[in-house]
């Protein structure tokens with residue numbers, strides 16, 4: 001993995017992904033180590049993102065690395081109309097690794113082809129967010145002690161939700177079974193159904209969360225934006241099918257855990273937070289360890 | 303020799319069975335605008351295989367397969383005939399390539415290729431039931447009906 005960009009989850013094979021999980025575990029035990037002494041890491045956020053950016057910066061700081069960069073395009077030369085190509089070429093001379101978030105799909109792939117130094121994609125538009133996928137895998141492994149043969153339910157906006165798409169691709173390496181719960185017009189795109197068909201994996205598409213709760217090992221919730229509905233009244237009518245409450249959880253399996261990429265709005269009621277199944281805050285914390293692993297592996301230190 | 307609907311050439315390449323509406327796209331894809339040899343272009347002929355077809359004859363030019371295969375997107379049934387001494391020397395059909403660089407615009411408005419000065423790049427993921435392309439950058443897959451030729 002040394003010097004190899006991580007743009008899409010498919011850039012790393014199953015063994016490499018498992019290796020990241022292993023190294024993440026080491027960092028979970030010992031997150032403060034001066035491994036990145038002398039390294040300069042560029043953090044280019046062409047679009048604001050508090051959570052992902054802080055998690056990266058915290059991960060790097062705990063390892064003693066230096067960070068340069070900007071936190072939104074407004075404070076960079078992009079505002080003056082500089083091309084992405086030129087921004088990347090310039091930063092390439094100043095740093096050992098670039099972490100970037102960009103509003104356009106494919107921006108990270110393009111940057112990785114312009115730069116000589118490796119790129120970590122911290123989200124490119126609606127396309128990929130592979131470090132989120134790795135932390136999701138890590139969390140699933142942590143809660144289930146395995147990744148193989150799990151039954152995973154995805155709920156919410158499955159059409160535009162990039163975390164769902166990438167995690168589906170990643171879990172397909174582990175013979176998992178999938179339930180996609182969404183209103184018809186926000187269901188998982190055909191592209192991903194064809195992908196699962198090719199792999200010979202089982203999946204179902206459903207319209208109601210209550211049907212999957214008794215069956216799944218992981219319930220992966222995502223936000224449904226009300227604005228996606230042409231009529232807000234429509235949302236009010238169906239919201240019970242996509243919002244999770246404590247009272248819904250009764251038939252859940254003992255090992256079942258609820259995950260969410262955060263931030264959540266209404267899709268998980270706060271009365272779920274205190275339940276043993278609620279795992280989304282630990283999930284967010286795992287982001288730091290997984291990013292420590294990815295950064296140090298790409299820099300060739302681990 | 304039977305009568306030719308477009309005049310004969312002594313040596314060169316004949317591209318036949320181009321859908322009539324795609325003739326100008328083929329000219330553009332092959333960069334024939336900048337070519338200085340004689341080029342005969344005929345279109346809207348009746349055809350058995352196509353509703354209306356076009357033919358392009360380029361004197362003194364032999365295309366590399368990777369060049370000519372680029373036209374498969376707009377003229378999947380095109381035939382390629384090499385002419386030497388007014389005779390048919392060799393006939394081939396175009397083949398859909400594995401990768402398409404430039405030529406096609408990504409239909410995803412939010413794709414980096416539509417905002418930065420750069421070539422588009424697609425992998426051909428399906429050739430059997432209509433061509434399907436996957437964008438190398440935004441990773442979205444598209445059917446032929448959504449593609450726009452640059």
Ligand SMILES: Nc1ncnc2c1ncn2[C@@H]1O[C@H](COP(=O)(O)OP(=O)(O)OP(=O)(O)O)[C@@H](O)[C@H]1O
Nearest residue numbers: 306309310311312316318359381383385388389390
């Ligand atoms: N000397 C020539 N100069 C220019 N064009 C020619 C010459 N000889 C043949 N052609 C053209 O080359 C193509 C292939 O020639 P051929 O004689 O094999 O025609 P065909 O039997 O109609 O084949 P097809 O099934 O491809 O239509 C035709 O479009 C024909 O008009």
Ligand SMILES: [Mg+2]
Nearest residue numbers: 318319349350
């Ligand atoms: Mg003929």
Ligand SMILES: [Zn+2]
Nearest residue numbers: 408413437440
């Ligand atoms: Zn694209």
